[in-house]
Amino acid sequence: MKQLNYIVGRLLQIIPVLFFVTVLIFMMIHLIPGDPAETILGDKATVEQLTILRHQMGLDRPLVEQYLLFLKNLGTLNLGDSFIYHVPVTDLLANRVPVTIALTIMSTIFGALIAFPMGYFAAFNKDRAFDQGVRVWTLIALTMPGFWIALLLMLLFGLKLHWFPVGGLGEGLFGKFYSLILPAFTQALGLSALWTRNLRNNVVDVLRMDYVDFAKSKGLRDRVVIVRHVLRNALISTVTLMAMSFTRMLGGSVITETVFALPGVGKLMVDSIFARDYGIIQAITFIFALLVMVMNLATDISYSFLDPRVKLE
């Protein structure tokens, strides 16, 4: 019951935060210089043409009125229309959000598959050759720019070996999944380097703890000690890190999407900012603010499973 109260309380807290998010998004995009009407009509438009378009787009109304309209639309789950594409923002997002979510989930799975064994074995072989090797590898993976890794992978697996397509989103469910493998792997490399280092250090710290010695002296089998006591405790901060990476990727990975020509949210967001397409910017920021808050809540809840001392109250 206490847990349920906690979760409901946290969910209710989201409402005022989201309200401030709407104020912030609205203020920020309207305060930066640049005019959507000018972007749409280009340099060759006359002042008269710009005035007509600004009126049609409602940009000549007072800012407060524009904000209230935005809130009203949001209340009725209407995210508005894109200035540039002339279609509802929901239609634009409907195709792109699944791509970004699939890419994020696949990257996280691949990242975890690389990071967990590496971090774990590096800690158990502290300062030996394997650990040194992992350290060098994490350094390289962290410092190599994402677009460079992407190009190298495409050159090798796409152009030379023909194992994967060179960019683009495939057709059908299988084709889509297949075309996301290389981009997900690209993202996973950078992520896993960070997670590996974090997990390695945590495991090294936990192994020094008295309770590990105590568990061993109780006569528990090594496997039980590792799974119940070492890994579980070591994972707390890694899970936080993973949750943060996950939410960041959900916001769209512009470089990966650009290099692999994937129609995801990140590229749309950046293009919309350059074009001052207020509708899209507002909608995406709002949705992802919501997602970040839900993810944070989920991470907090996960602590109580990993560490029984953490109570959701």
Add this chain to the structure above:
Amino acid sequence: MRKSRVIIGLVLIAVLAVTLTLAGCSGKAKNTGKTIIMARPADSDNLDPVMQDGNVNIWVFNLAMEGLVKTDNEGTKNDLPALATEYKWSDDKKAITFTLRKGVKFSDGTNMTADDVVFSLNRAYQTKDSPWQFALDAISKVEKVDADHVKVSLKQPAPAAMAGLAMFNAVITSKAYFDKVGAQGYSQKPLGTGPFYIAEWKKGEYILLKRNPYYWEKGKPLVDQIKITVVPDDNTRIMQLQSGAVDMVENIPFSRIADIQKDPNLNMILVPSTMTYYLGFNLTKKPFDNLKVREALAYGTDKAALIKTVVFGAGYEATSFMPKSGPNWDATIKSRPYDPDKAKAMLKDAGVAPGTKLELSINSANVTQVQIATVLKDQWARIGIDLQVKQMDNATLRSTYKALNHQIIIAGWTNDIVDPSEIAAYMTYPDTSKNFWTGWAIADPAGAKKAEDLARKAEYETDAAKRTQEYNELQEYIDQQMPRISLYHTPYTFATSKKITGFVQTPLGNYLFQNLDKTK
């Protein structure tokens, strides 16, 4: 606990197994039948010919739509028959009567009528917030004469009117279709009589064009489908072409031209275009109000070095403010030669002290502008100018120069019509573009007025020889006054697989894919 561990283990094994299985499959897309895939850097945003702004849109809907007349492949003539088989000027040169081609159908199978022509042209020239209205500004009335004839009346004799009618915004659409889908629906899927029709548009991914079964030119087009995909990264686009996943690629960076020319499986195509780059001064700010300073900066700019470093030699020097590949270009104008010593002396005479800071505002996302700025900073340092490069995003930059808050910008231009009146008006008419964002008419009203008068006179001159002479006079005057320095012209860069034949792009950029084909 044990059960959940087993499940997690199984999931991980499944993911690995699928990944490894997929890794064994071939990723090479096989092209079957007559579908041509073309990759380009950006998606379209609005396909309404009257309301859109930009090549990403024009080059697509032009494959699906046609006007009464069209330009030739070289972009020099603008009155070749398209949906009209012939036309006749009235004796007073104030009206043109077009004879419509018989049996033309829209791609939905309905007949094109004179009413559709009147509707389409009326919308093109009467829509006040259309950025292309200027090209049809001479029109006073469009009326149906009979089922086969349409008359276009002009406010006054205007030689540029035909060029305007050959432009992309004067394409013919079905009135019934427009009424049915409305302006918003039309902007997503316009209907025309062209060789292809827009079958599907998946935003940010691709546009699929299919062969128009009712196309009036028998036996054309030669391919069933053209799929235009969006691949923003230059390297990825080229790799897709090399791997055979796509057949044609738009917008090859100049740095990669030599690589592609060496590839035995690819064709590198450089299409002469009207693309012109300039350095634009804001004449309302000191010291740019002084002609001596503008000229000195021209002497201090090494155009050959810019062409060599920025476009890897693929461009050629611009001399006039008008594009070399466009009509009425004046061949007698020569650039001021690169002479840093003379530039320094002139700056000294003009009272510009060594070490003076000047500000160049550029679009941070535009690689060409960043490269020009880098080279220019070095070149101008040699004449004692400390060039401060201010990078901003395009929307901010546009607001800055439109308000004349800049000092210097790098501007680009392409013609939209086969007539010099468009660029001449943009450069000299103070109301539309503040003299191409130079503020010339504000800083020097008498000088700018002279240019405006010359441009207005030439625009409406019906005698071709006289018109050429007047445009030459205008170009020479602008070269002498130098509100901006013309830097260079660049071609459109396009690469195809060797299997592709019949590729045509005009200097205006429009694709003509009626004869496009792919050999097995």
